[in-house]
Amino acid sequence: MLSEELKASLEKKISLAEHPRELVVDVMLELQDHYGFLSDEALEEAAVLLGMTPLEMEELATFYTFIFREPVGKYVIHVCDSIICWMDGYESIRDHLSQKLGIKMGETTSDGLFTLLPVCCIGYCDRSPAILINREVYGPLTIEKLNEILEALRKEAG
């Protein structure tokens, strides 16, 4: 269920917009942050808020890279696999993450902490190989740096 507070703040935002639909990505992202992913329930709530049908919402939710229709970990790691990162060692970064976390691309660790996903060029080719963790960039990476980052995140999560 959506908290009254979040619902009210979204409704306010929508009422101020000239065209409510222009906020659809913002609304989806906020609901996703609230639920951890865009659940069926969240999708329907978003549709009601914006006066759209759930089907229209689904069409958008499944289109965008950063909207998750399935549960994801607390930390979503997007590994850039486009041309420059590929040239600069993306494969060893990917393999190391897989091995260290014990999951394949597209999977989430059993403790619910990490999800591993591939992503297209993130625009940090001057810092390759690079990854995003919850949309924040890390790079240029080495195996040692990667270990430090994972360690810090584990600590942060308690």
Next chain:
Amino acid sequence: MYPQVLFQNRKPDRIASLEEYRASGGYAALADVLKNFSYKDVRTMMLDAMLLGRGGAAFPAGRKVMTVADDAPYPRYIICNADEMEPGTFKDRVLIHADPHMLIEGMIIEGYSARAEKGVIFIRPEYESAARILDREIEKARAEDYLGNNILNSGYNFDIVVHRSGGRYICGEVTAQMNALQGKRPNPKQPPPYATEKGLWGQPTVIQNVETLVCIPHIIRNGPEWFRNLALTETSAGTKVFCVSGKINRPGCYELPMGIRLSEIIETHAGGMREGAQFKACLPGGASTAFLTAEFYDIEMDFETLKKAGHRLGTGAIMVFDHKTCLVEATLNLTEFFARESCGWCTPCREGFPYMRDLLWRIEHGKGREEFVSTLKQMCRHLWNSYCAFAPGGVAPIESLLTYFKDEVYAHIREKKCPFKSE
């Protein structure tokens, strides 16, 4: 060292503040325009400056805004395309992080030239830090009376909002971007109507890339002739922010005169090839351009020269490959990108890229057959029949691989393995 125009206030570790931008002459152009120029004067200056769209298409910026008819309805929109997602391209991110007010001033003047009062910056989610910077600096510009109603007491109204995307490559395409902004599935839409006639919410809309917009205050401040003279070649104008990456020593963004030689960019500015690496080819302007071979190593990098050579400057993202990099595998990687990012709206693109990726995968992994080459060529031609420019751009690396590096392709097929891999 060449003149630094767009990067004049760039600092290694932080953005230039509003005060710093103003101290360098920032917002003087806006004050001048609002006081002394008609919207038509601004259009003419952009045209005279030969300012070409820096997002890849190189359409004359002045001509674009001139297609907004005098009696076109209001409200009119300016969209700043900051959805930079062409692989290898990161100049818009660097420009926003260097001097956000240059973009804001550029947008306001562009808005004035179109007699628009609404501005939208469409930005990719990977650039959240840039989006936050813009949110904050737009607020400051408002407080200083550069945005909002009756700007600097001129009677002109203009304001800007930042729109965050959910993230997909096709959203960089202008018609898809307008669909995205309207909360629709971001499919491209073929004109007519053109955006400047019926764009966002059915209203006249001018879309420009970040790098195009930041040029505008400087054209106003120093004049079109000055801008043209920044370039080293007759047929080009201004500076260009080249993003250089790959097998060179100093990957990064470099502001250099339009028309500078590729060899100079690589050797002098990007620190030369990495140790033990020899230049084999580069993609001169993102993943949607063809491989530029060593034969073109000294080419003058501007839109016109590359076009004459059968190439495209695109976004000016130079990705350098060395003699040890397998270009079949590189092309496989690029094709994977297009297969994943195809919006799926039209059949040739949606079906064609995965098919070609599969053929390239087989060639790379020693399972290729000679007839794959002609099939790939035929598929590339089919993809030219796609609905938008995505697919013709996406097949450029494949077409050029089959033209300039066919020996490498056939070596994979003949030896039943990748000649670049030892095992």
